[in-house]
Amino acid sequence: MSIRSRSGWRGRLLPLLFLGWLVAGATNLMAVQFEILEPKNRSIYDDAFATVVVKTDSADVKEVEIETALNRVYVFKPKSESDYYCKTVRLKLGENRITVKVVAADGNVSQKSVDLFYRSEVYEGADEAPYTYKKFFFHNDANEKVCAECHNMKPDFEKAAKKTIKAGGALTADVEVLENPQESNCYECHEPLTSRKNGHAPSVNFMCTVCHTGKAAENNLLDEGKSRYLQPDPIMDRCFQCHERVEEIMKHNRSDHGPTKLGRCNKCHNPHSSPNPFFLRKPIWKLCTTCHAEKASGKHVISSFVYSRNKGGHPTRGRPDPSRPGRELVCSSCHNPHGSKGPFLLRTTGKTPFKVCKRCHKK
Incomplete structure (x- = not known):
């Protein structure tokens, strides 16, 4: 009896399942592809x-x-x-x-x-x-065919109106940029790259090909030819086109910083834009202690040379910077991340590190 009842139950259920499958299939056929x-x-x-x-x-x-x-x-x-x-x-x-x-x-x-x-x-x-x-990599002939229906995929800035940004600050060479960056055909898709508070001049002016040359370098040779807008890695030689002062510093370094020595400026800097000063990838202290975790206690320098109120070390943050009024004390107050003529990347010359102390401590 129980076997027959089970068989009868199956006999009634199977047609219902089949009908449900047909309905589901019909619904799926109506889905937008x-x-x-x-x-x-x-x-x-x-x-x-x-x-x-x-x-x-x-x-x-x-x-x-x-x-x-x-x-x-x-x-x-x-x-x-x-x-x-x-x-x-x-x-x-x-x-x-x-x-x-x-x-x-x-x-x-x-x-x-x-x-x-x-x-x-x-x-x-x-x-x-x-x-x-x-x-x-998107920007190659095969991929761009789709977008070419609506977009001009071949940038041509030769006839566009331009203006000149004069050298000043970190910029040590005049740079020619578009008068109206929004006219760049890169702008429509890539404008958000420049939307953060601090922007890099070539990016915010949409002179993208200053850095995106289509060429590779030592660290990305295997990517050669994969994109018309490839950028070389290391990128340093492109950076030196505008930042000659940093190049000059590095020529005379006594002590070098790893990322800078290897030409990897974009490890610390976002070449498009950033919420942080100098378009850094993190605020300065947090960026430095990412690699130099031993300094993350917030105190540094030999304890016998600092006031006892610091309880064992010189502060590295949370204080005003006496050498740069209006700015907070951070790692770069004493160290130059691009290199130094002094030891330990200190902002001094010669072999004695304590000259840097006079930047803040005049007596």
Whole structure:
């Protein structure tokens, strides 16, 4: 009896399951088909922004949603003139999931995701991407064909109006830039790269090819030819085109700083923009103690040479800088990160380190 009852139950259930499968299949057929053309899944990014490009294959679109790992949702209504939807979004350090939802006119939702990794050498946990991620390069002939339908992919600044930025401060050579940076065809997609408080002159003026020469250097020779806007690594020789003063300092160094000696200016500086002074990747003290963790106690220098009120060491932050009024005491108050004629990168000359003390302690 129980066997027959079970058999009868199965006989009634199977047609219902089959009907449900047909309904689900019909619903799926009504879903809007689309592709995430960019970015490629499991891509590595070295700055905090990625451009998302979505292509829909149906006019039956009510809206397109792009959701980021920072819980930002961007909603687009359909465009009669194009099936493409583009948005440059901000990334968080480390792994990110970008989710795209396309809503059909009948309310049915299709969804796809891509995973990205925002890498930065100066942030623990984000300094190295998992082995399943790789670096992709967009700007080559094959990839640009899609965008060329709407965008001019061949920058030509020869006829554009220009102005000259005169040398001053860290800039030791005059630089010619666009009169109206927004006229650059890089601007529409890459403007967010320059959106942070402190910008780098070539970037904010959209003279991108000053650094993005399309050429590789010693550290990225295997990437040669993968992008028309590749930048050499190490980047130092490009930096010296404008920053001759730093080059001159390095020629006469008695002590050298590792990243500078290796020509890796962009390890400490973000070449596009940054919320920090000098477009540094972190505030100065936090940046220095990323590598020099032994100094992170906040105290430094031999204890017998400092006042007892400091309880064992010279402070490295949390005090005003006597040698630079209006600024806080930080590592660079005493050390020059680009190199020095004195020992230990100190802002002094000769073999004796204590001359640097006179910068603040006049007696």
